[in-house]
């Protein structure tokens with residue numbers, strides 16, 4: 001099966017590519033800059049375009065069985081408000097047009113799920129992020145709200161601070177305020193969880209929080 005990957009050029013995206021290849025998936029990776037994927041030449045298909053290019057997004061998703069999005073607002077300035085949300089809206093519209101149902105999107109505690117309990121730590125983190133990086137907070141929250149309302153088989157994977165590190169398979173998964181979730185997650189553990197969700201059904205139409213076991 002082929003996975004279409006968006007946000008594959010960030011530090012997490014690279015782990016996702018390695019993990020998906022390790023699990024035997026073919027990959028079509030969408031990027032604004034093919035040069036950032038030169039390390040994977042010959043191992044993945046690369047489709048170049050920005051998030052406003054519907055035809056290029058369609059070319060990336062065509063033939064895929066699932067879409068993983070590690071898209072998230074980074075330090076590169078965008079003239080547009082909520083660039084990730086607008087991009088994900090186009091991705092979801094293309095998925096519906098092509099009959100591709102499975103979408104796995106990275107998110108954070110900025111998005112509150114109805115199943116969450118009260119949790120001071122994750123709320124504090126989201127509030128701090130809102131104050132320090134309001135545009136990014138707003139984009140992540142709006143993206144998650146959009147995904148959670150879609151008719152697709154979506155999963156929002158809500159994460160804390162990321163660190164480079166190996167996959168330990170020691171990951172806590174659950175809901176803020178109900179599950180003990182730490183503040184750190186290794187990118188390799190995140191990548192494994194994301195790729196595992198392609199075949200797994202447990203978190204379809206759900207927004208689990210995940211973190212490394214503490």
Ligand SMILES: NC(=O)c1ccc[n+]([C@@H]2O[C@H](COP(=O)([O-])OP(=O)(O)OC[C@H]3O[C@@H](n4cnc5c(N)ncnc54)[C@H](OP(=O)(O)O)[C@@H]3O)[C@@H](O)[C@H]2O)c1
Pocket residue numbers: 006007008009010011012013031032033036050051070071072073074076078083084087106107108159160161162163
């Ligand atoms: N780092 C953390 O501790 C942390 C914490 C919480 C959540 N997250 C989330 O985790 C995910 C991965 O984070 P990361 O630190 O590994 O990567 P990152 O540096 O945030 O990279 C995000 C990816 O999104 C793409 N992107 C961002 N804005 C875009 C735009 N306007 N148009 C097209 N592509 C765009 C980037 O492409 P380019 O390479 O072309 O810029 C990159 O591939 C993101 O969703 C991030 O928000 C990270």
